[in-house]
Amino acid sequence: xxxxxxxxVRYGDVVLHVQTxxxxxxNPFIESLIYFGGQVVxxxxxxxxxxxxxxxxxxxxxSLMDRQHRMMIKAIQAGKFxxxxxxxxxxxxxxPDQAVTAGFDFSEEGGRTLDQVILxxxxxxxxxxxxxxxxxxxxxPKAGRQIQMDLRTRSSRNGEPxxxxxxxxxxxxxxxxPRVLGSGKTDAEGVLSLPxxxxxxxxxxxxxxxxxxxxxxxxxxxxxx
Numbered sequence: 735x736x737x738x739x740x741x742x743v744r745y746g747d748v749v750l751h752v753q754t755x756x757x758x759x760x761n762p763f764i765e766s767l768i769y770f771g772g773q774v775v776x777x778x779x780x781x782x783x784x785x786x787x788x789x790x791x792x793x794x795x796x797s798l799m800d801r802q803h804r805m806m807i808k809a810i811q812a813g814k815f816x817x818x819x820x821x822x823x824x825x826x827x828x829x830p831d832q833a834v835t836a837g838f839d840f841s842e843e844g845g846r847t848l849d850q851v852i853l854x855x856x857x858x859x860x861x862x863x864x865x866x867x868x869x870x871x872x873x874x875p876k877a878g879r880q881i882q883m884d885l886r887t888r889s890s891r892n893g894e895p896x897x898x899x900x901x902x903x904x905x906x907x908x909x910x911x912p913r914v915l916g917s918g919k920t921d922a923e924g925v926l927s928l929p930x931x932x933x934x935x936x937x938x939x940x941x942x943x944x945x946x947x948x949x950x951x952x953x954x955x956x957x958x959x
Contacts, residue, residue, distance in 0.1 A: 738753065738754050738755030738756060738799065738803075739752075739753070739754045739755075739799070739800070739803040740752070740753050741803070741807060743807055743810050743811070745810055745811070745819075748770060748823050749770075750768050750769065750770055750775070750810060750819070750823075751768070751769040751770070752766065752767070752768055752769075752803065752806050752807055752810070753766070753767045753769065754766040754767075754799055754802055754803035754806065755799075756795060756799055759786060762781055762782050762783045762785075762786055763779045763780065763781050763782070764779070764780045764782060764795075764798055764799045764802050765777070765778070765779045766778045766779075766802050766803060766806045768806065768810065768815065768819070770819070770822055770823045771872065773822055773868040773869065774866050774867065774868060774953065774955075775815075775818060775819050775821070775822045775823065775866070776806075776815050776818050776819065777864045777865075777866060777953065778802070778806065778864070779864065779951075780798065780802055782794075782795055782798055785798070818893070821888075821893035822868075864889075864950065864951045864953070865887060865888075865889070865896060865899065865946060865947070865948060865950040865951040865952060865953045866887065866888045866889070866953060867885065867886075867887055867899075867901075867944065867945075867946040867953035867954065867955055868885070868886050868887075868888065869883065869884065869885060869886075869955065870884035870885070870886060871884065873957075875930075875932055875942050875957045875959060876932065876959060877932055877933065877934050877935035877940060877959045878932065878933070878934035878935070879931075879932055880929060880930065880931045880932070881929075881930050881932065882927065882928075882929055882930075883903065883916070883927070883928045883929075883930055883944070884925070884926075884927050885901055885920070885925070885926045885927070885928065885944065885946070886920070886923075886924050886925055886926075887899040887901075887920050887924045887926075887946050887948070887953070888924060889950060894924075895920070895922070895923050895924025895925070896920065896924050896948060896950055897919075897920055897921060897922045897923075897924055898919050898920060898948060899919065899920045899924070899926075899946045899947065899948040899950075900917070900918075900919055900946065900947050900948065901917060901918055901919065901920065901926050901928070901944065901945070901946045902914060902916070902917040902944070902945050903915045903916040903917065903928060903930050903942065903943070903944050904942070904943045904944075904945070905932065905933065905940055905941070905942055905943075905959070906940065906941055906943055907935065907938055907939065907940035907941070908938035908939050908940070909937055909938040909940075912943075913933065915930045915931065915932065915933075915942075916928040916929070916930045920946075930942075932959065935959055939958070939959075940958075940959040941956055941957060941958050941959060942956070942957040942959060943955075943956055944956075944957075
């Protein structure tokens with residue numbers, strides 16, 4: 735698994751967080767997520783299984799990840815995701831302050847311009863439906879405490895609720911195997927409320943992983959304990 739990128743982007747009056755990461759050769763996807771206030775508002779996944787099949791390695795995967803991250807940032811600035819972002823965030827498009835607040839290298843390397851690559855990518859991917867998993871309110875899960883997780887699953891295409899998505903909450907750690915802390919399926923409104931008792935952690939490090947899956951796709955949330 736290759737180290738990913740995290741960039742804050744000021745867009746209008748809000749700050750969006752863009753995260754791009756490699757899901758690993760066992761699940762060969764580059765995943766980019768746009769967050770606002772801890773909620774995923776846009777998700778894009780690109781498979782690199784073809785790179786592995788052709789014998790390519792880390793350099794090529796890193797290049798793909800870098801390019802996808804740049805494309806997501808440029809797409810935000812170009813207004814390509816406005817319809818999806820507005821489902822979660824009120825946008826003031828009249829604000830002149832629309833700039834990247836955490837730097838990333840956008841230098842060109844010959845051939846087509848980055849804007850041309852972005853346009854081709856968005857044209858091909860814009861209608862691809864994906865699953866969004868969001869939390870109704872901010873949470874700060876801590877080891878040894880019980881929390882209430884109010885989760886929603888939505889379609890990235892139109893923001894409509896996704897029913898019957900299977901959700902599972904696990905704790906993973908450096909000192910033991912994964913532990914399932916709760917599970918269930920979303921209702922007709924795409925909602926699932928789960929009380930989750932988080933075990934105490936007296937050594938090592940641990941994280942809470944919330945996964946959702948259905949015929950639309952898969953999504954996840956991560957919290958370091």
